[in-house]
């Protein structure tokens with residue numbers, strides 16, 4: 001099975017130059033190919049099948065760049081088109097902006113062209129090796145390596161390996177999981193998983209920093225500094241959040257054989273602070289992704305509720321549907337049919353458990 005390991009890397013000056021050239025070339029070829037596809041379509045109504053190799057005579061400097069990094073951009077572009085044709089809501093492929101401040105390229109391992117040894121990372125076309133901090137050992141064969149630079153100037157290598165993963169021994173329990181904003185998740189056992197305290201704190205700080213940034217004059221040094229502060233905090237939140245999501249999903253997967261969750265795309269939420277909502281949505285999407293691949297790895301069964309499943313409105317005791325609970329402000333309710341009293345979220349989690357038992 002494929003598994004990604006992400007490590008911090010510390011390129012020296014010369015390597016930084018190499019990496020930024022490759023980031024630039026990857027962005028260039030992506031944008032150029034996209035531009036040509038659009039123009040070709042405008043003129044002929046046909047899709048242009050272009051490849052990076054076709055551009056090397058017009059732009060000879062591309063020959064000096066890792067050709068796999070360019071080939072992967074072609075694949076990315078094809079994927080963006082495919083996603084667009086499959087689901088128009090995804091939107092037409094967009095140009096990669098320099099201003100986004102997030103750079104990356106992907107290269108592949110061809111018989112040892114990518115390797116890690118003695119704390120050093122080897123990548124194609126670069127003669128020297130980049131210092132890498134391997135905080136957990138990498139198992140399996142390296143398939144590809146994605147190098148990225150964050151808006152605050154940190155560099156990472158995400159190494160994709162083909163690894164044999166042993167399924168966990170069968171567990172006897174099953175669980176339903178209802179996610180929320182204030183409480184991260186409510187379980188069918190009646191337990192709650194709270195959002196970590198740092199999240200609230202970081203959110204408040206982020207709001208302050210963003211307000212501060214918006215007051216700074218455009219193009220000024222102070223604005224640059226303020227933007228860097230915002231980017232640093234964003235990165236910190238992301239790292240802490242991912243850590244929390246990893247730990248939470250691992251525990252749930254380890255302890256349960258079958259798990260039921262909502263289709264989070266249709267999750268209806270009380271109007272909450274915009275930022276809290278945005279952060280929660282990112283967290284849920286990532287949480288679902290983690291549960292999906294971990295249940296795959298470890299031989300667990302994950303069931304996602306159909307989008308029309310009214311997990312909140314159904315009485316988990318007698319199955320009676322109570323439309324009054326549609327009102328998100330109803331936190332506690334008594335079933336008019338059987339008289340059982342419910343906590344909104346625990347009841348929803350119990351209904352999600354029913355999907356798997």
Ligand SMILES: [Zn+2]
Pocket residue numbers: 315316317318319320335336337338339340
């Ligand atoms: Zn009932």
